Structures are given as structure tokens and as C-alpha cells.
Amino acid sequence: MTWKQVFTSSVGKKLVMGFTGIFLILFLIIHVGLNACIWAGDNGVMFTQAAHFMGGNWVPRVLEIGLFAGLLLHIIQGYMLSFSNQSKRSQGYAVDFGNRGSKWYSRSMGLLGTIILLFLVVHISDFWLPNRVSQGFLLGPEINLFDKMRVEFSELWVVILYVLGCLSLGYHLAHGFQSAFRTIGVHNKKYNTLLSTIGYAFAIIVPLAFAMMPVSFYLGWV
Amino acid sequence: MEHYSMNLNLKVWRQQNAAAKGGFKLYRVENISSEMSFLEMFDVLNEQLVHAGEDPITFDHDCREGICGACSMHINGKPHGPWYANTTCQLHMRAFKDGDTIVVEPWRANAFPVIKDLMVDRSAFDRIIQAGGYVSVNTGNAVDGNAIPIPKNNADEAFAAAMCIGCGACVAACKNSSAMLFVGAKVSHLALLPQGDPERGSRVVNMLAQMDKEGFGACTNTGACEAACPKEISLSNIARLNKEYLAASFVDNK
Structure with missing residues (x-):
């Protein structure tokens, strides 16, 4: 079996989704951890150092290319799979199985992913892009992201948009976390229970921490 | 009542x-x-x-x-x-x-x-089985049942997977019309037993290729198939199929 056959099969396509999904989950841990420095109570000093480590250092900057590659792969493969799966039933049911058989968010990964994608377009153009433009896409001078956050999150609609983005991320992770591990072949019932528990905890804690960031700025907590 | x-x-x-x-x-x-x-x-x-x-x-x-x-x-x-x-x-x-x-x-x-009317053509399932859902054996003398030791847990899990009656409720329930619970059950029940071990790689690859060829969708682990299955086939069988497929595709030297 050639690599082409592997990655064009239905399981191979899902393996790509699973592995890139876990990779993006790992990235979220780093992202939420570094951003949590805004709550250090030092008016953004620690946060700025963390942001400088990520943006002003070649190692994370090279890894960033891998992050975008993984993200793009997850998005493109996700859409291709969604459209392909939808095409397998030309005539639908008059009465659907619906929530009796599965959770709504497990059936709505494409929709939730699309909301996250739209959120990401806004999010990247709010912070990442202006910073990289300022750096000339190399290692030039960075903008003060802490001040930028304070400005961005002084607008209520921006805060609401970010909270909605985080809510979509939460539901996406509630299914995606455990589904990714099932897809890459974890079949031991003991681990499945463990992974679903960790998955739900991750899906609540991480998006909640992210959502609290704009809320904290808006309410003047930082 | x-x-x-x-x-x-x-x-x-x-x-x-x-x-x-x-x-x-x-x-x-x-x-x-x-x-x-x-x-x-x-x-x-x-x-x-x-x-x-x-x-x-x-x-x-x-x-x-x-x-x-x-x-x-x-x-x-x-x-x-x-x-x-x-x-x-x-x-x-x-x-x-x-x-x-x-x-x-x-x-x-x-x-x-x-x-x-209400009758559908499920011969796609037969073709998936023909692609690898069997054990090739040269039939000689019947071997004593105890000659091949099988752990009790494996025997139970293999039996639970072999309960699949191939009705297609999993496909009907799945939003993707995926046949992964059926294929997962068939792959699992043989992969769990020593008799199925020699052909485990080619079995999962060929059965999955046939499933894709028949026009079934990919699995997104929603669990609707498990909820609809009359024989309570576990979703874990799909994860086992994924593991078998991953192992086969990385080990296969073609």
C-alpha cells in the first residue's frame, strides 16, 4: 500500500484530522499558558516577555510555520471530509435520528469549525498580523500586544465575538478531543473513559480561560 | 403489561x-x-x-x-x-x-x-466481507479446541464483535452513511483471535478499500451507529480498526 493510498482512504483522511487535531490541542496549551501571564498583576510585563519569546526568537518562529501548516491541513481536510460525507446520502430522512443517537455538537463539527475559522480570521488580523507587519515578517521591533489587547477589548462587540469564538472552540473540543484519540486507534475502554473525562475538562477549562481574557480587559480586571 | x-x-x-x-x-x-x-x-x-x-x-x-x-x-x-x-x-x-x-x-x-419500497440493496456488505472478512485455511484434520490458547477477555470481545448481524442499521443511523461499525466489528472479531492474526494487515486494508469503493462515508465518531445497533456493537471496534489500519499502513512494505 503506497502512502497515497493510505492518505486518500477514509481512515487515512481521518488520521490526518486526528493527528493535526492533537497537534492543535497541544498548541492551545502553550497559547493559553502564555496568555495567562496577563493575570500576573504586573501590568503586562511578564506577558510582554512571553510574547517576545514567541515572536522575537527564531525557534518558535520556525515552529510557527509548522503550526500554520497543521492548521491549514486541518481546515482543508476537514472541509473535504465534510463535503464528501454529506454527499453519501442524496435522499435524507423525513424523521431524523437526531439527538437520540448522538450529541448535536458531534454532528456539527464542520459548522463549529467554520465559526472558529471566521473567528481566527478576525483574531489573526487583530494581533498576529499587525505584529508581524511591524516586524517586517522577520525579527524587527514588535508592537506592545498587551496595550493592543487593552484597546481591542475595550469594545463590547469585540468581547462578545471573542466569547462566541471560544464557545464554538469549547464544543468543537468537547467532541474533537476524544474523537481524535479514537481516530488514531485508542480502543482500550480504560483509556477511552480517561480521555473523554480529560477531553470534557480541556474543552471547558481552556476555552473558558481564553474567554476570560477579553472579559478581564473589558471589566478592567487587568 | x-x-x-x-x-x-x-x-x-x-x-x-x-x-x-x-x-x-x-x-x-x-x-x-x-x-x-x-x-x-x-x-x-x-x-x-x-x-x-x-x-x-x-x-x-x-x-x-x-x-x-x-x-x-x-x-x-x-x-x-x-x-x-x-x-x-x-x-x-x-x-x-x-x-x-x-x-x-x-x-x-x-x-x-x-x-x-422499504427494501434496499445491502450487497455492498457482502462485497466488503468478500474483500477480507474471513480466515484462509487449508482444511485438514479438525484441531482440538484447546490447542490454541485464547485469553478469556479476547474470546469475549471477539464474540461481542462477532454478534454483528450485518443489518446496516449503523449505516442508516450515521450522518455520514459510514459502514465503519460493521467493518470495525468484522475486522475486530478476527484481529482478536490467533486464527485471524496472519491476515490481519491485508484484511483491514482490503475491507476498508472496498468500503470506500462502495460509497460509504468516513467515521466521525458521533456514536449514532452504536446507539442504533441491535447487537450493541461497541464503538471501540472502530478505534481498533483504526489502529489495525495504522499499523498495517506503516508496516506494509509495498
């Missing part, structure tokens, strides 16, 4: 053949016993239709004791009707109340084209 009789309204999918455009037709059945099976209720309806000179409703059935996997109706939005871990032939009319309207549809999946 006490016996009672009921009058029902049925909304049944009628379709002359694979090429024809189908539609729902309303029927009324009266004095149906709560002790009848769902298929017996359809027998009563079909007798009515025959007496009235109409074409009876075509539906699949065979053993009527829940083991053959022939019956295949999508009843009120759920494959095999409202009861848990149940086939349509074992669904009894006590699941319904007098005056209920029941919507009956065929399995919906492009890989399961409608032959007529």
Missing part, C-alpha cells in the same frame, strides 16, 4: 423501483394487537392491500427472531424503531399507543440503493 388493541396511521415510503421517484403514502390499520410484532402488523396491512387489489409493501424479513439481520425499517427516525438493542422483527406493537402515526422509511444511503 396488559394486552390491548390499537388503531394506527402509517406513513410509509413507497417507491416502485430504484429509478422511480418515491413518496410517502398514508395507510390506516385497525384492531392491531399489542402482542403483534411490527412485521406482523405490516403483514396485516399487506393483506388489506392485497384484498383491495393494491400492490403490497415490499420489505425485507427472514428469521423474525432477531438473528439474521434482514429486517431494515427506519421507524419514527430510528433504525429498527424506538426500542434499544432491538431488531424490527422483535419490535412489538406495545411500543405504540392507539392513534399513533408511525413514519416508516427505508435505510437511506447511496451505498444502499432502494430496490422497492
Whole structure:
């Protein structure tokens, strides 16, 4: 079996989704951890150092290319799979199985992913892009992201948009976390229970921490 | 529960053949016993239709004791009707109340084209089995059953997977029309046993290739298949298939 056959099969396509999904989950841990420095109570000093480590250092900057590659792969493969799966039933049911058989968010990964994608377009153009433009896409001078956050999150609609983005991320992770591990072949019932528990905890804690960031700025907590 | 009789309204999918455009037709059945099976209720309806000179409703059935996997109706939005871990032939009319309207549809999946009315062509499953769902053996003398030691847990899990009757409820329930629970069960029950071990790599690769070729979708682990399965086949069998596939694709030297 050639690599082409592997990655064009239905399981191979899902393996790509699973592995890139876990990779993006790992990235979220780093992202939420570094951003949590805004709550250090030092008016953004620690946060700025963390942001400088990520943006002003070649190692994370090279890894960033891998992050975008993984993200793009997850998005493109996700859409291709969604459209392909939808095409397998030309005539639908008059009465659907619906929530009796599965959770709504497990059936709505494409929709939730699309909301996250739209959120990401806004999010990247709010912070990442202006910073990289300022750096000339190399290692030039960075903008003060802490001040930028304070400005961005002084607008209520921006805060609401970010909270909605985080809510979509939460539901996406509630299914995606455990589904990714099932897809890459974890079949031991003991681990499945463990992974679903960790998955739900991750899906609540991480998006909640992210959502609290704009809320904290808006309410003047930082 | 006490016996009672009921009058029902049925909304049944009628379709002359694979090429024809189908539609729902309303029927009324009266004095149906709560002790009848769902298929017996359809027998009563079909007798009515025959007496009235109409074409009876075509539906699949065979053993009527829940083991053959022939019956295949999508009843009120759920494959095999409202009861848990149940086939349509074992669904009894006590699941319904007098005056209920029941919507009956065929399995919906492009890989399961409608032959007529509620009968669909599930030969795609046969072709998936032909692609690798077996053990190649040179039949010699029968070997003593105890000659090959099998851990009890493996034997139990293999048996649980082998419970699959190939009815297609998993495909009917899945939003992607995926056959992964069926293929997962067939791959698992042989992968768990020493007899299935020598061909485990080629089996999973070939069966999956056939599944894709037949036009079933990919698995997104929603769990609807497990919820609809009359034999309670576990979703873990799909994860085991994924592991088998991953191992086979990385080890295969072609």
C-alpha cells in the first residue's frame, strides 16, 4: 500500500484530522499558558516577555510555520471530509435520528469549525498580523500586544465575538478531543473513559480561560 | 403489561423501483394487537392491500427472531424503531399507543440503493466481507479446541464483535452513511483471535478499500451507529480498526 493510498482512504483522511487535531490541542496549551501571564498583576510585563519569546526568537518562529501548516491541513481536510460525507446520502430522512443517537455538537463539527475559522480570521488580523507587519515578517521591533489587547477589548462587540469564538472552540473540543484519540486507534475502554473525562475538562477549562481574557480587559480586571 | 388493541396511521415510503421517484403514502390499520410484532402488523396491512387489489409493501424479513439481520425499517427516525438493542422483527406493537402515526422509511444511503419500497440493496456488505472478512485455511484434520490458547477477555470481545448481524442499521443511523461499525466489528472479531492474526494487515486494508469503493462515508465518531445497533456493537471496534489500519499502513512494505 503506497502512502497515497493510505492518505486518500477514509481512515487515512481521518488520521490526518486526528493527528493535526492533537497537534492543535497541544498548541492551545502553550497559547493559553502564555496568555495567562496577563493575570500576573504586573501590568503586562511578564506577558510582554512571553510574547517576545514567541515572536522575537527564531525557534518558535520556525515552529510557527509548522503550526500554520497543521492548521491549514486541518481546515482543508476537514472541509473535504465534510463535503464528501454529506454527499453519501442524496435522499435524507423525513424523521431524523437526531439527538437520540448522538450529541448535536458531534454532528456539527464542520459548522463549529467554520465559526472558529471566521473567528481566527478576525483574531489573526487583530494581533498576529499587525505584529508581524511591524516586524517586517522577520525579527524587527514588535508592537506592545498587551496595550493592543487593552484597546481591542475595550469594545463590547469585540468581547462578545471573542466569547462566541471560544464557545464554538469549547464544543468543537468537547467532541474533537476524544474523537481524535479514537481516530488514531485508542480502543482500550480504560483509556477511552480517561480521555473523554480529560477531553470534557480541556474543552471547558481552556476555552473558558481564553474567554476570560477579553472579559478581564473589558471589566478592567487587568 | 396488559394486552390491548390499537388503531394506527402509517406513513410509509413507497417507491416502485430504484429509478422511480418515491413518496410517502398514508395507510390506516385497525384492531392491531399489542402482542403483534411490527412485521406482523405490516403483514396485516399487506393483506388489506392485497384484498383491495393494491400492490403490497415490499420489505425485507427472514428469521423474525432477531438473528439474521434482514429486517431494515427506519421507524419514527430510528433504525429498527424506538426500542434499544432491538431488531424490527422483535419490535412489538406495545411500543405504540392507539392513534399513533408511525413514519416508516427505508435505510437511506447511496451505498444502499432502494430496490422497492422499504427494501434496499445491502450487497455492498457482502462485497466488503468478500474483500477480507474471513480466515484462509487449508482444511485438514479438525484441531482440538484447546490447542490454541485464547485469553478469556479476547474470546469475549471477539464474540461481542462477532454478534454483528450485518443489518446496516449503523449505516442508516450515521450522518455520514459510514459502514465503519460493521467493518470495525468484522475486522475486530478476527484481529482478536490467533486464527485471524496472519491476515490481519491485508484484511483491514482490503475491507476498508472496498468500503470506500462502495460509497460509504468516513467515521466521525458521533456514536449514532452504536446507539442504533441491535447487537450493541461497541464503538471501540472502530478505534481498533483504526489502529489495525495504522499499523498495517506503516508496516506494509509495498
